[in-house]
Amino acid sequence: MDINAAIQAISRVIKGKEKVIKLSLACLLAKGHLLLEDLPGTGKTTLAIALARVLGCSFARIQFTSDLLPADILGCLVYNPKEGSFIFRPGPIFHHIILADEINRATPKAQSALLEAMGEGQVSIEGVVKPLPKPFFVIATQNPRELYGTFPLPESQLDRFLMRLEIGYPDHLSEKDILRYGHYREEAAKLPPLFDAEAVLAIQSRVSAVKIHEDLLEYILNLINFTRGWEMLRYGFSTRGAEALVNSSKAWAFLEGRNYVIPEDIQTVFLPIAFHRLIPQQDLDPKAKNLLLKSILEKVPLPE
Numbered sequence: 607m608d609i610n611a612a613i614q615a616i617s618r619v620i621k622g623k624e625k626v627i628k629l630s631l632a633c634l635l636a637k638g639h640l641l642l643e644d645l646p647g648t649g650k651t652t653l654a655i656a657l658a659r660v661l662g663c664s665f666a667r668i669q670f671t672s673d674l675l676p677a678d679i680l681g682c683l684v685y686n687p688k689e690g691s692f693i694f695r696p697g698p699i700f701h702h703i704i705l706a707d708e709i710n711r712a713t714p715k716a717q718s719a720l721l722e723a724m725g726e727g728q729v730s731i732e733g734v735v736k737p738l739p740k741p742f743f744v745i746a747t748q749n750p751r752e753l754y755g756t757f758p759l760p761e762s763q764l765d766r767f768l769m770r771l772e773i774g775y776p777d778h779l780s781e782k783d784i785l786r787y788g789h790y791r792e793e794a795a796k797l798p799p800l801f802d803a804e805a806v807l808a809i810q811s812r813v814s815a816v817k818i819h820e821d822l823l824e825y826i827l828n829l830i831n832f833t834r835g836w837e838m839l840r841y842g843f844s845t846r847g848a849e850a851l852v853n854s855s856k857a858w859a860f861l862e863g864r865n866y867v868i869p870e871d872i873q874t875v876f877l878p879i880a881f882h883r884l885i886p887q888q889d890l891d892p893k894a895k896n897l898l899l900k901s902i903l904e905k906v907p908l909p910e
Contacts, residue, residue, distance in 0.1 A: 609809065609861060612800050616656045619794040620649055622780030626773050629878055630657060630745075632857035634806070635813045638768020638850065639724050639744040641882060648773045650747045654705040655794040661806055662799030663702035663741065670712035676719035680729045681736075694731065699723055702739050702803055706746040710756045717763055720744065724766045741806050750892070761885075768850050769875070770882035772892070809860075816856035818867040821909040826851050826872060832906050833884055838898060840885045850879045869908050876903060 609631065616627045630653060633640045642650045651667070658665035668679060681697035698704065699720075709717060723729050724744055728737045746767065748759075764770075776784060784790065801809075826848060834842030843851075854875040859867045880899050881892075890898065 608800075612660045613861075615660045615797055615800060616653070619656050619790040619797070620653050620773075621783055621790075622776045623649070623773055626771055627653070628858070628861050629769060629771055629875070632854055632861055632875065633769045633878075634661075634741065634743045635810055635860065636768060636850075636853040636857040637741070637810055638853065639766060640746070641764070641767040641770040642745060642747045642773065643750050643770055643882075644747075644772045644774065646749055648775065649790070650745075650773060651705065651707065652791045652794045653773065654703065654745045654747075655791065656797055657743075657745070658703040659794060659797040660800050661703070662802040663743075663806065664739070664803075665703045665705070666698035666701040667705040667707055668698050669707050670709045670716065672711060672713060674712045674716045676716055679716065679719045680723075680731055683732055694734075694736070696736075699729060700736075700738060702741055702743065702806075704742075704744045706744055708748060709746040710748040710758055712757065714757055714760070717757065717759065720746075721763065721766060739803070741803060741810065764882045765844060765846060767882060768854060769878035771878055813853075813857050813860045816859050816865050816867060818852060818856060822855075822867055822869065822872065823852070825869065825906070825909045826855075829872075829876070829902065829906050832902060833880075836902070838887055840887055843880070843883060847879060847883050851875065854879060873903055 613624065613627055613631065617624055620627055630640055634657070642653070644650060654667075655665065677697065679697050679699050681695050681700070683692040684695045686693050706720065723738060723742070727740070727742055728735050730736075775781070829851070830843040830848045833839055836842070851872060855867045855871040858871045858875050859865070862871070877896060877899055880902075881895065884899060886895060886898055
């Protein structure tokens with residue numbers, strides 16, 4: 607089970623973005639969910655399709671719109687006249703990897719339908735609890751600069767996402783390849799599966815077993831406590847955010863070929879975990895906010 611083969615396969619359709627691919631995989635292996643916030647046309651949907659194909663997991667795309675209902679996501683009970691009873695018709699949520707496309711275009715009621723699924727790995731329909739398949743990974747996308755007709759995600763929903771990433775524009779040579787060959791979304795759908803759901807679960811178990819030293823746990827706590835008392839932020843990390851740092855740093859260490867965490871692992875995953883959780887006192891554009899959050903890593907000393 608060579609996870610590097612998966613990274614190389616996805617890199618064939620997401621050009622020049624190996625770190626984004628690795629962080630996306632780290633998010634999945636840490637049993638979290640991913641928020642992709644970027645401009646249209648940067649490859650968000652292609653990345654989701656490629657991940658599902660290479661990992662051999664079932665995939666569903668849900669287009670979030672203002673008229674989307676919770677039943678459109680979760681499913682519903684349908685009356686069967688032959689049987690004289692109701693049968694459950696599952697919605698698209700019952701797949702391993704879900705692409706929640708343009709999630710901020712749906713109403714809060716529809717958005718909240720994902721909350722239990724993301725947090726508990728199950729949904730409740732008409733009082734009946736239905737378990738979701740494992741692994742279960744939600745990739746939500748939103749366009750950051752569109753306000754008309756959107757419903758911004760509340761902090762409680764944002765906190766359900768382990769990481770928030772931007773794909774960004776490709777470099778010059780990668781974009782030239784895209785223009786020359788094109789059709790990368792179609793190529794993503796044709797990628798051969800290198801794993802299956804059981805193999806992904808096995809890798810997640812291996813990631814959970816990655817060791818983290820007590821000194822690094824103290825380092826994470828120092829980072830967390832600094833954010834809670836820093837006057838530049840409205841509020842600091844929650845305990846869930848601290849757990850996200852631990853789990854994600856383990857996943858990144860695993861992708862780097864180690865069974866133990868080093869300080870650089872924590873620093874690598876810090877920004878994707880912090881960006882959507884930490885709100886500055888003043889409104890900042892994404893670039894300025896990134897610089898502000900990076901300064902936290904400079905202010906909190908590394909363990910000796």
